Amino acid sequence: MMGTRLRWPRLPSGSHALHTAVKARQRCSDIWVPQSISKNAAKPDNTTAHLINAGFLYQPNAGIFHFLPLGLRVLEKVERLVDRHMRSVGASKVALSSLSRQSLWQKSGRLSAGGELFKLRDRSGVDWLLAPTHEEEFTEMVRLSGTLRKSSSLRLYQIGRKYRDELRPRGGLLRGKEFIMKDLYTFDREFDAALKTYDEIRAAYRNFFDELGLPYSEARADSGSMGGNLSHEYHLTADEGEDTVITCSSCDHARNIEFVPRLAKNFHRLTNDALAQSKSVWPTSPVSRDFISEDKNTLVRVLVNSHGRSDSETKSSINTHVVKAALSGHAEVDTGIQEEAALDAFLAAKPGANPGPENGNTTPQRRIIYLLDKDIDLEHFLLGRKRDDSLGELEVCVISTPTGGDLDGSPIDLLLPSKGDTCPSCKTGVLDVQKTIELGHTFFLGARYSSKFNLVWLAKSSEGGSVPKPYEMGCHGIGVSRLVAAAARLRAPTGKEKSWSLQWPKAIAPYHISVICSTESAAQIEASHEIYDGLEREGFDVLLDDRTDCSFGWKLADIRILGIPIAVLPARKSGEKRWVVICPALEFEEDVQATEVLETVQSLMNRLISRSCGMSLPKNEIGDKWGSIRNKLSKDGAGFRLYPSRTPKNDAAFKGRLDQGEKLPKKDKSDQDEPNDSYNVNVQANNQGSARHNKLFTIQVKPSNTKEELKAKLKSAAEAKGLI
Numbered sequence: 226m227m228g229t230r231l232r233w234p235r236l237p238s239g240s241h242a243l244h245t246a247v248k249a250r251q252r253c254s255d256i257w258v259p260q261s262i263s264k265n266a267a268k269p270d271n272t273t274a275h276l277i278n279a280g281f282l283y284q285p286n287a288g289i290f291h292f293l294p295l296g297l298r299v300l301e302k303v304e305r306l307v308d309r310h311m312r313s314v315g316a317s318k319v320a321l322s323s324l325s326r327q328s329l330w331q332k333s334g335r336l337s338a339g340g341e342l343f344k345l346r347d348r349s350g351v352d353w354l355l356a357p358t359h360e361e362e363f364t365e366m367v368r369l370s371g372t373l374r375k376s377s378s379l380r381l382y383q384i385g386r387k388y389r390d391e392l393r394p395r396g397g398l399l400r401g402k403e404f405i406m407k408d409l410y411t412f413d414r415e416f417d418a419a420l421k422t423y424d425e426i427r428a429a430y431r432n433f434f435d436e437l438g439l440p441y442s443e444a445r446a447d448s449g450s451m452g453g454n455l456s457h458e459y460h461l462t463a464d465e466g467e468d469t470v471i472t473c474s475s476c477d478h479a480r481n482i483e484f485v486p487r488l489a490k491n492f493h494r495l496t497n498d499a500l501a502q503s504k505s506v507w508p509t510s511p512v513s514r515d516f517i518s519e520d521k522n523t524l525v526r527v528l529v530n531s532h533g534r535s536d537s538e539t540k541s542s543i544n545t546h547v548v549k550a551a552l553s554g555h556a557e558v559d560t561g562i563q564e565e566a567a568l569d570a571f572l573a574a575k576p577g578a579n580p581g582p583e584n585g586n587t588t589p590q591r592r593i594i595y596l597l598d599k600d601i602d603l604e605h606f607l608l609g610r611k612r613d614d615s616l617g618e619l620e621v622c623v624i625s626t627p628t629g630g631d632l633d634g635s636p637i638d639l640l641l642p643s644k645g646d647t648c649p650s651c652k653t654g655v656l657d658v659q660k661t662i663e664l665g666h667t668f669f670l671g672a673r674y675s676s677k678f679n680l681v682w683l684a685k686s687s688e689g690g691s692v693p694k695p696y697e698m699g700c701h702g703i704g705v706s707r708l709v710a711a712a713a714r715l716r717a718p719t720g721k722e723k724s725w726s727l728q729w730p731k732a733i734a735p736y737h738i739s740v741i742c743s744t745e746s747a748a749q750i751e752a753s754h755e756i757y758d759g760l761e762r763e764g765f766d767v768l769l770d771d772r773t774d775c776s777f778g779w780k781l782a783d784i785r786i787l788g789i790p791i792a793v794l795p796a797r798k799s800g801e802k803r804w805v806v807i808c809p810a811l812e813f814e815e816d817v818q819a820t821e822v823l824e825t826v827q828s829l830m831n832r833l834i835s836r837s838c839g840m841s842l843p844k845n846e847i848g849d850k851w852g853s854i855r856n857k858l859s860k861d862g863a864g865f866r867l868y869p870s871r872t873p874k875n876d877a878a879f880k881g882r883l884d885q886g887e888k889l890p891k892k893d894k895s896d897q898d899e900p901n902d903s904y905n906v907n908v909q910a911n912n913q914g915s916a917r918h919n920k921l922f923t924i925q926v927k928p929s930n931t932k933e934e935l936k937a938k939l940k941s942a943a944e945a946k947g948l949i
């Protein structure tokens with residue numbers, strides 16, 4: 226019998242055979258788009274709707290999306306950017322299966338908690354789920370593979386599909402049943418090393434979002450079901466966002482509205498005698514709002530001062546996250562029940578109807594807990610109370626902020642912060658409250674998973690033997706598919722434009738330039754190819770719009786709809802010699818020689834980058850080093866914040882800004898061998914919300930400067946100018 230022989234591809238003959246590249250220009254006519262892209266782009270409800278209309282996405286079912294060629298291109302650019310920043314922290318890339326055994330989730334205690342888990346059973350009766358996250362799988366894999374025996378730390382990440390049985394998918398790509406995430410898991414032996422890892426990952430996240438070139442904030446966050454007590458979120462400012470982030474105009478105070486700092490609180494049980502001594506009236510009339518506990522045995526009556534607002538306004542500005550946090554350890558508050566229903570439910574619940582587990586079958590204590598805002602004085606509260614017998618036999622308790630001396634935590638502030646409030650951290654800045662979209666999250670997990678999965682190492686004990694210690698873990702996510710929807714910003718039609726347009730940051734735009742090709746003559750086609758090839762050689766992503774079934778006007782409308790920043794098209798009646806370069810975002814349109822196209826495009830691209838990230842050039846020269854200078858300075862840098870975007874609205878929130886200036890010349894010829902890598906950094910004052918800024922002073926920085934050196938430079942320069 227004859228064996229099969231492998232056939233090797235035959236090499237083309239000729240002296241340059243190995244160097245012959247296949248010409249593969251990206252032609253518009255080759256991109257599959259299900260329908261004419263301009264047709265439905267008139268009135269999108271949100272960015273995802275526009276992405277569907279424009280042919281980036283296809284939606285077969287609610288909460289499920291297929292990425293089409295244009296969308297996939299953007300997605301892959303985001304993934305490559307993520308990969309680069311993960312490499313910068315030495316993380317190794319893997320790809321785990323989406324199928325995860327339910328028994329692992331039982332072990333971590335997360336199986337029952339997840340009503341949003343997609344569960345399934347195979348034919349041999351094994352229970353699986355479609356993983357929404359991979360802490361269990363990674364911890365188990367690392368334990369069984371034993372790779373940690375030799376090294377003291379490990380960083381593993383993947384970019385993959387995750388699943389969530391969302392009852393009401395909404396916001397398009399922002400909250401669907403399936404989504405694409407980057408998740409990184411870190412393992413360290415010692416607590417201090419794990420904290421250092423955590424800070425390194427945060428710095429990498431800031432570099433990633435800097436390079437993306439969109440305004441974002443890094444906010445303290447609640448760690449939710451992930452556990453642990455240290456976590457940060459990365460938010461993009463966006464009107465269609467479902468999160469709310471509070472930032473300060475002058476310090477680093479930035480937090481999700483759901484994040485409640487550790488509260489300083491006193492818990493008093495009141496006796497009938499204390500209540501009977503009712504003598505005075507309230508100094509102010511507080512507004513009260515009732516909540517009820519999950520077991521219906523505790524009525525929580527929240528008291529806040531109205532500060533001149535109506536009762537209903539005051540009630541609706543009570544921060545339910547603080548209510549829950551203040552009651553933790555005493556009662557589980559159900560904030561989903563309307564106020565009237567809460568009192569009714571409490572009165573209707575018969576004593577003994579809901580025996581608490583701690584009481585066995587005996588009647589649980591029914592009680593009322595008064596929760597006082599920090600502005601309500603406990604003494605006055607007690608004096609103003611009368612016994613309320615209508616509620617039956619009750620235990621009466623009060624939770625309030627301790628008085629006098631230094632507080633061990635934050636005072637109980639029950640009102641939602643609003644724009645213009647004084648910052649609670651620095652007491653000088655004012656707060657801004659913005660709608661945002663959460664794009665990333667870092668969690669310090671500690672030993673939460675490693676202890677349950679017995680992922681341990683042997684530490685030396687004081688007796689000379691060894692003791693097993695669990696690894697300290699962290700997990701860090703970036704919502705890759707939601708980032709695609711969040712980063713595409715929608716712009717309403719202006720002037721002559723008829724349809725909505727997209728504005729992608731350059732880093733992830735599907736293409737940078739569309740070369741609109743005239744197909745009238747072979748010479749014109751050839752000239753378009755030359756322009757295309759020249760731009761591609763310089764590293765731009767170019768699209769050749771060779772469609773023959775639509776006009777130049779239609780093609781120009783399409784670059785707006787698709788968010789391609791620049792178009793190049795042959796000038797009318799110029800043969801192949803002159804070209805028109807158009808950049809809608811900069812309202813730029815100019816007729817240039819064929820030889821000037823590249824230079825014009827480069828300068829437009831630089832203007833677009835500096836516009837989006839508030840940085841003057843030469844960015845490409847200093848590259849990643851700028852990120853490290855920025856990170857060093859942005860921490861309490863003499864009251865100035867780096868890197869607000871150039872929009873007046875965002876700039877108004879900052880006192881000043883730092884812009885990178887020009888590279889400095891070498892001092893003299895003797896320095897010839899030592900490159901001078903110093904740059905000017907201009908410190909500018911914001912001009913009442915205008916996009917123009919007054920330069921205050923300039924400092925010279927080197928990428929090698931330490932944070933302390935940079936702060937000292939800023940401080941002494943500001944002092945010399947009499948600014949501080």
Ligand SMILES: [Zn+2]
Pocket residue numbers: 473474475476477478648649650651652653654655
């Ligand atoms: Zn502040």
